[in-house]
Amino acid sequence: MAGKLSLAYFLSGGCGGCDMAIVDLSETLVDVLPQLEVVFWAPTVADVKYKDLEAMPDKSIDVGLYSGMVRLGEQEHIAKVMRQKCKVLVAYGACAALGGIPGMGNMHTKEEIFRTAYFDTYSTDNPEGITPQTRCVVDGKYELTLPEFYGHVRTLQDVVPVDYFVGGCPPHHSFVGQAILAILQGKLPPPGSWITSGKAVCDVCDRNPAARGEERQPIKEIKRTIDGVPGEGKCLLQQGYLCLGPVTQGDCGALCPKVNIPCRGCGGPIPGVKDFGLRAVSAIAGLLADEALVDQIPSPVKLFYRYSLPASLLGQKVK
Amino acid sequence: MSVTKIEINPMTRLEGHGKITVFLDEQGNVDNAFFQTVELRGYEQFLRGMPIEEVPRTVSTICGVCRCVHFTASVKAADAVYQVEPTPTARKIRELVLNSHYVEDHAAILYALGFPDFVAGPTASPAERNLIGLIQAVGAETGKLVLKKRYAAVKVIEMLAGKPIHPVAALPGGWSKRVTEEERKEILALAKEMVELGQLTLKVFEDVVLKNENYMKLVTGDVYKVVVNYMGTVDEKNRVQYYDGIQRIVDTEGREIGRFTGKGYLDFIAERVLPWSYLKMPYLKPIGWKGIVDGPGTSLYCVGPLARLNVAEGMDTPLAQEAYERMFATFGVKPVHNILAYHWARAIELLNAAEKVQQIAADESITSPDVRAELGKPSEGVGIIEACRGTLIHHYKTDDKGIVQEANLIVATTHNKGPINVAVRRAAAHFIRNGKVDEGILNLVEIAYRPYDICLACATHVLPGRLPVQVDIYDHKGELYKTLRNF
Numbered sequence A: 001m002a003g004k005l006s007l008a009y010f011l012s013g014g015c016g017g018c019d020m021a022i023v024d025l026s027e028t029l030v031d032v033l034p035q036l037e038v039v040f041w042a043p044t045v046a047d048v049k050y051k052d053l054e055a056m057p058d059k060s061i062d063v064g065l066y067s068g069m070v071r072l073g074e075q076e077h078i079a080k081v082m083r084q085k086c087k088v089l090v091a092y093g094a095c096a097a098l099g100g101i102p103g104m105g106n107m108h109t110k111e112e113i114f115r116t117a118y119f120d121t122y123s124t125d126n127p128e129g130i131t132p133q134t135r136c137v138v139d140g141k142y143e144l145t146l147p148e149f150y151g152h153v154r155t156l157q158d159v160v161p162v163d164y165f166v167g168g169c170p171p172h173h174s175f176v177g178q179a180i181l182a183i184l185q186g187k188l189p190p191p192g193s194w195i196t197s198g199k200a201v202c203d204v205c206d207r208n209p210a211a212r213g214e215e216r217q218p219i220k221e222i223k224r225t226i227d228g229v230p231g232e233g234k235c236l237l238q239q240g241y242l243c244l245g246p247v248t249q250g251d252c253g254a255l256c257p258k259v260n261i262p263c264r265g266c267g268g269p270i271p272g273v274k275d276f277g278l279r280a281v282s283a284i285a286g287l288l289a290d291e292a293l294v295d296q297i298p299s300p301v302k303l304f305y306r307y308s309l310p311a312s313l314l315g316q317k318v319k
Numbered sequence B: 001m002s003v004t005k006i007e008i009n010p011m012t013r014l015e016g017h018g019k020i021t022v023f024l025d026e027q028g029n030v031d032n033a034f035f036q037t038v039e040l041r042g043y044e045q046f047l048r049g050m051p052i053e054e055v056p057r058t059v060s061t062i063c064g065v066c067r068c069v070h071f072t073a074s075v076k077a078a079d080a081v082y083q084v085e086p087t088p089t090a091r092k093i094r095e096l097v098l099n100s101h102y103v104e105d106h107a108a109i110l111y112a113l114g115f116p117d118f119v120a121g122p123t124a125s126p127a128e129r130n131l132i133g134l135i136q137a138v139g140a141e142t143g144k145l146v147l148k149k150r151y152a153a154v155k156v157i158e159m160l161a162g163k164p165i166h167p168v169a170a171l172p173g174g175w176s177k178r179v180t181e182e183e184r185k186e187i188l189a190l191a192k193e194m195v196e197l198g199q200l201t202l203k204v205f206e207d208v209v210l211k212n213e214n215y216m217k218l219v220t221g222d223v224y225k226v227v228v229n230y231m232g233t234v235d236e237k238n239r240v241q242y243y244d245g246i247q248r249i250v251d252t253e254g255r256e257i258g259r260f261t262g263k264g265y266l267d268f269i270a271e272r273v274l275p276w277s278y279l280k281m282p283y284l285k286p287i288g289w290k291g292i293v294d295g296p297g298t299s300l301y302c303v304g305p306l307a308r309l310n311v312a313e314g315m316d317t318p319l320a321q322e323a324y325e326r327m328f329a330t331f332g333v334k335p336v337h338n339i340l341a342y343h344w345a346r347a348i349e350l351l352n353a354a355e356k357v358q359q360i361a362a363d364e365s366i367t368s369p370d371v372r373a374e375l376g377k378p379s380e381g382v383g384i385i386e387a388c389r390g391t392l393i394h395h396y397k398t399d400d401k402g403i404v405q406e407a408n409l410i411v412a413t414t415h416n417k418g419p420i421n422v423a424v425r426r427a428a429a430h431f432i433r434n435g436k437v438d439e440g441i442l443n444l445v446e447i448a449y450r451p452y453d454i455c456l457a458c459a460t461h462v463l464p465g466r467l468p469v470q471v472d473i474y475d476h477k478g479e480l481y482k483t484l485r486n487f
């Protein structure tokens, strides 16, 4: 690509882990920096003002990375501005693409969350039985305001059209490096797709029975990670540990199974899957020797939809 | 009555997460100031119903900067829930991971947040006061060297914990993976780089800050001084500890107020609900709620690097111990209440954590395959560690299957909420006079909270960083008169 690639980055409702994945590129980052022109990176790195972003000509930025889910009005606003200014807009990381872990908040109402935070927790001291107010007067003279606490979490795509999705919570820094390279070289898939190797976690997992010429056997029991010790090098799912590797994109290189821990799906759904959790349930159920085993799974929604509840067909709890 | 209301809004971003509201009196001097936190995510709510062993990797996402701390505190709580001690090997592996995290996190904070203020000068334009400006000032080669040595710590985390950010390998009673002899040797080599990073960082601090008279005036002067109690974790010799130990509290004069472990935190800490902030304000229960004031008798307390050094009587590694003695000799008093010393304490801890990684990796017994202990019957448990930003408490109650019924989390930034409020009010009162406000002044106010390395990501949600600041000035009729902002 001739000239520098202009880049905008916004951290929305995320934990900063997606930003740190870029910092973890370390020396590689210092090396690619000359090829990039960072025109906006809020709120962490660059000192470019929101109004400067708003003043930039439409479609003047080559690529925008948006990390984190959308909960506040401000976040929605910047999403719209980014869409307007960027030729290509990427939902970067599990939160932006699927809602992420904070999306599990959608299983609870605002009232429940407030009750737990301000009344029921052990160390809470609330003699007057109050909760934070959007407007209040302290000592009879200081008027203070707070933004409204919104009821639920949305994905970036719920707010504006998205060109590309990158999975991972966060994406592994080596994959971030590959993705930046693909963008720099203009080697992008058709708009609307995930930037991914296209392989499932199972495809890159050393434990895959297929890689050893073995057949998958029906699963006879369901185990939690605290139950026993997984056999060395053997597929976790085969041993009853509910690994979501078969339906998850493997751009991480199967990091979790490498340390004997099952995949929980942070990489996002393999191509062609709309609702990650539904697909995961049916994939797992299909492998069970007896479908009744499903009932033994503790809080299945928080397992199968751990990273993707806002993007699911289930929606959020209303009342 | 207040004539002018200045809103430094947001401390982090528009509409988001934290803001400072300053009220001026009729002369345009500061009447009062409030540090508000404006978001809430509800982890304590949605953790309910999850199996306790799934909690560590889930709560890790409370913050991607504090990548290992919620993870570690919650697995310690899970140990307690199952009434089990991890095997000695598993404990050492956990300490390796947590100390490596200290190295990379303290380095990131010092180089991205602490040093730029001093290298470029506290009133320099915000455009120079950031990581990129710092790399320009010290040169790309040095920048690369620092990043490379910091990355050594990230590598250890990935090797042992599965993922470099939001790790996964912790299990109640142990760890899911053992360490091989090759891995141990590799970690030992990486530890050498980390120790070098620690030494280099202390040298940068010395060259840039200690040798500069004007900065030392700021560091040791009265403007950035907040007199509160301190809380931190120590071993049986009262030396600074991160992974485990006894929580100790000292008063404004350094006298011990109390010690606790586990559930004992409920005897010492209560969190006051405030109508004007989504973040609760903790205070010391034995003293009782005294409001948002500092000085002798206050019920507010601080946590974090300076608090830990104030509470302890030394460090448990030789190089860090030397640096510790030097710091307190420079101030000549203990506890040190000068908040800019937080950065100094941070640099000392970086070296301490690096030395600890080296010590543990030198111990051949860490390659033992014995990394899982037998679990007892699950019920309730508290896990307390020192996160980089201060004491972190995770408390869970489960049913007899280990499914979470209740959760209570008190994170480092929350403890510091009261002191931060005092710090901001003091700096604002000092620098905003007769209604005169400009960006340089705003930065001096920002410097009042930056040493605490406010992790609103932890407390609510936001990455610490170059924080956008907005000042809205209202006239006495409450109408917007002027807006200044840096984002």
Ligand code: SF4
Binding pocket: A013, A014, A015, A016, A017, A018, A067, A068, A093, A094, A095, A096, A100, A101, A168, A169, A170, A171, B061, B064
């Ligand atoms: S995807 Fe994960 S790492 Fe990225 S912002 Fe969300 S929680 Fe953090």
Ligand code: SF4
Binding pocket: A201, A202, A203, A205, A206, A207, A208, A209, A234, A235, A236, A237, A238, A243, A244, A245, A246, A254, A257, A262, A263
């Ligand atoms: S199910 Fe899990 S352990 Fe088995 S091959 Fe797939 S990713 Fe690996």
Ligand code: SF4
Binding pocket: A168, A169, A201, A248, A249, A250, A252, A253, A254, A255, A256, A257, A262, A263, A264, A265, A266, A267, A268, B163
């Ligand atoms: S194995 Fe699964 S959960 Fe683990 S990092 Fe990869 S995609 Fe994420």
